[in-house]
Structure formats: C-alpha cells, structure tokens
Amino acid sequence: MxxxxxxxxxxxxxxxxxxxxxxxxxxxxxxxxxxxxxxxxxxxxxxxxxxxEIIYYYANVDKTREKVKEMMDNGEWDSNEFTELKKALLEKLNMDK
Structure with missing residues (x-):
C-alpha cells in the first residue's frame, strides 16, 4: 500500500x-x-x-572493469558525454581504451 x-x-x-x-x-x-x-x-x-554533502560508496573494481568492458564492446562507451570522467575512470581502473 x-x-x-x-x-x-x-x-x-x-x-x-x-x-x-x-x-x-x-x-x-x-x-x-x-x-x-x-x-x-x-x-x-x-x-x-x-x-x-558528500556520499561515498564502494564499487568493486573487478565488476566495474567488467561493466566498462561490456559497455566498450556494445559501443556504449564511445559517446561525447562525460569524457573527462571516463578518462579518469580508465586511469583509476588501469585500463586502456
């Protein structure tokens, strides 16, 4: 209800x-x-x-890498949105585009 x-x-x-x-x-x-x-x-x-004012949360690094790779494979990663954020995330995850 x-x-x-x-x-x-x-x-x-x-x-x-x-x-x-x-x-x-x-x-x-x-x-x-x-x-x-x-x-x-x-x-x-x-x-x-x-x-x-700020809320912190934990994100599993392995699962985040898997999701980013899945987005790259599906072509969802190559957009013009949040380019600096994406670059910083790849650096933190030690991933290459």
Whole structure:
C-alpha cells in the first residue's frame, strides 16, 4: 500500500521496476525527497549527520572493469558525454581504451 501511495504502480502492470536499476534508484530517491520535504522540520533538514554533502560508496573494481568492458564492446562507451570522467575512470581502473 505504501509503494502504491508513493507512485509505484508496478502492482498494476506486468512491468517491474526492479528490472531497471536506474528507475528503482530514482523511485527510492523520490521517496526520500518526499520524506525530507513533508515530514522533517527545517532545522532537521540541515543536520549534517543525516544529510552529508558528500556520499561515498564502494564499487568493486573487478565488476566495474567488467561493466566498462561490456559497455566498450556494445559501443556504449564511445559517446561525447562525460569524457573527462571516463578518462579518469580508465586511469583509476588501469585500463586502456
């Protein structure tokens, strides 16, 4: 019921959002934004411990290399978007283009 009230209508369709990771992440982000906006007081929204300016995460190097190689093989890597970021990622992963 909660998911339906927050806009998740996957129970009514054959399509599941779990097959598409970016959509699932955006849905969770939307839920968090609604909670922050409607249920927190202004002074609570400024708490750095709850809402840090930078969020760090761990990415497995081997899986990242596999995904980058898969994107290169599929021709998805050769776009004009995020060129400096891609170059830095290849350097960090010790990969050649």
């Amino acid at each position: 909660y998911l339906f009230l927050t806009g998740d209508s996957s129970a009514l369709t054959n399509w599941t959002y779990t097959d598409n990771a970016p959509i699932a992440i955006l849905i969770k982000a939307e839920i968090l934004a609604e909670i922050e906006l409607f249920y927190l007081l202004p002074h609570q929204r400024r708490w750095g411990k709850w809402f840090p």
